[in-house]
Amino acid sequence: MSSATPALTPTAAIRPAVTVLSGLWSRATYAVARALLAADPSLLLVRYDLTGTGYIRRVRSADPDPVDEQRGGLLDSDMSRTLPGAFMPDLVQLARTRPHHHVVLMPPAVVEPEAVAAACAGCLVDGVPLSDLIRVDSYVTVVHGDYLLDGLNNGSDLATLGIQAGEDDHRSLADVVVRQIEYADTLVLWGSRTDGGPFDTAHLRALLRHLAPWAAQLHLADDLIDATDLAQRLLDTRRHRWDVPDTLARGLEGFTLGVHEPHPSSDVVTAVFRACRPFHPQRLHEMLWAVNAGVLRSRGHLWLASQPDVVISWDLAGGGLAMRTLTRWLADTPEEQWHQFSDHRRLAASVEWHPYYDDRHHYLVFIGIDLNTADLHRTLTHCLLTDAELADGEATWRGYTDPFAGCFALPTQPPTAPRPDFHETHPRQP
Numbered sequence: 001m002s003s004a005t006p007a008l009t010p011t012a013a014i015r016p017a018v019t020v021l022s023g024l025w026s027r028a029t030y031a032v033a034r035a036l037l038a039a040d041p042s043l044l045l046v047r048y049d050l051t052g053t054g055y056i057r058r059v060r061s062a063d064p065d066p067v068d069e070q071r072g073g074l075l076d077s078d079m080s081r082t083l084p085g086a087f088m089p090d091l092v093q094l095a096r097t098r099p100h101h102h103v104v105l106m107p108p109a110v111v112e113p114e115a116v117a118a119a120c121a122g123c124l125v126d127g128v129p130l131s132d133l134i135r136v137d138s139y140v141t142v143v144h145g146d147y148l149l150d151g152l153n154n155g156s157d158l159a160t161l162g163i164q165a166g167e168d169d170h171r172s173l174a175d176v177v178v179r180q181i182e183y184a185d186t187l188v189l190w191g192s193r194t195d196g197g198p199f200d201t202a203h204l205r206a207l208l209r210h211l212a213p214w215a216a217q218l219h220l221a222d223d224l225i226d227a228t229d230l231a232q233r234l235l236d237t238r239r240h241r242w243d244v245p246d247t248l249a250r251g252l253e254g255f256t257l258g259v260h261e262p263h264p265s266s267d268v269v270t271a272v273f274r275a276c277r278p279f280h281p282q283r284l285h286e287m288l289w290a291v292n293a294g295v296l297r298s299r300g301h302l303w304l305a306s307q308p309d310v311v312i313s314w315d316l317a318g319g320g321l322a323m324r325t326l327t328r329w330l331a332d333t334p335e336e337q338w339h340q341f342s343d344h345r346r347l348a349a350s351v352e353w354h355p356y357y358d359d360r361h362h363y364l365v366f367i368g369i370d371l372n373t374a375d376l377h378r379t380l381t382h383c384l385l386t387d388a389e390l391a392d393g394e395a396t397w398r399g400y401t402d403p404f405a406g407c408f409a410l411p412t413q414p415p416t417a418p419r420p421d422f423h424e425t426h427p428r429q430p
Helices: 026-039 081-098 113-121 149-151 173-182 201-211 226-234 281-286 288-292 333-342 341-350 374-380 386-394
Strands: 017-022 046-052 054-060 068-072 103-106 135-144 188-192 216-220 261-265 268-277 295-304 309-319 319-327 364-370 420-423
Touching: 017 113, 026 046, 026 103, 026 135, 026 188, 026 201, 026 226, 054 081, 054 281, 081 103, 081 113, 113 135, 113 173, 135 173, 149 173, 149 201, 149 295, 173 201, 188 201, 201 216, 201 261, 201 268, 201 364, 216 226, 226 281, 226 288, 268 374, 281 288, 288 374, 364 374, 374 420
Parallel strands: 017 103, 017 135, 046 103, 135 188, 188 216
Antiparallel strands: 046 054, 054 068, 261 268, 268 364, 295 309, 295 364, 309 319, 319 420
């Protein structure tokens, strides 16, 4: 990307801080943005809204003057191809002309914050990394309490709902909801539910804590917002850590993927399953529906006895399960190539290296309402190789009947954006 503006690299002390404010429910997200504008007259809000022909970019400040508005082109489901050209020029221009102003970037409702992070990480401006021009302070996601549960259970694709980012955008609504929540440094729960329904505000806050235990959480009960307090809790927090991987790779890189809480807190349960011996491919395939019955969200990684070279990610939202090639195991990679992996990955592997399985292991997290964690663990344990099967050795394992055969291509190097290779939809239990 280039710019007609003369090159200028602000020092780290005057790089404008950027808070990325995401949320599928735009009305609540914009209300939070307006409150921040009211609290800080120097704040700049850069907001993008999708239309049928592209996007509209609006820049606002606390000044009541007319909004600066421009139109742009279509986005793509692969945001890494379109976001740098759509968003980054505005951030660069603001960095060069108003380096002392904090910026709130509000992407279109269906854009995932991780896509914004990827666009920022890979963007060069006149040969200068974007990170030398701006400082991403944090990623904030606003969640509307009235619609959270419906969103988590909605496996309809965005195109069916008429809210897709581009023609080839086949993500589900639930996919967007969980990814906006899980990548956030701060979660803002909007609204209160005190009508005595089955899932009130306390339950929703517990659910968000289970979904993203690493995120700070803030509750806005109604439209009466203390704007000053809100700004103090959302701006200049420095909560974002650039080195934290995406959610599916967290466990592999040594970060927490979920906290095992088998006893319900406000009816919400998290079950963490960890083991080293591999899954039998046929038994796992037969038990996919049983494992995910009643689960709102499950995530993590695993390995199959029949395909012992590849790390397979596990990603369920909205009743649809996707399993992907994530990367190779270090055990299958020549040691002289280990520099291709992150420091976090190598450190995590060295800490948990097994004398027989090397760095191969399972790390799966299941989140749901009133889950029977004992039954879940028994089902998953049943899918592991027995002692007799384990004794047969890898040569025999590779010959197992494998319903997943051909689904997981072995990567030639550590990939940064794995492609979904196996999908299965599981109907909700009545």
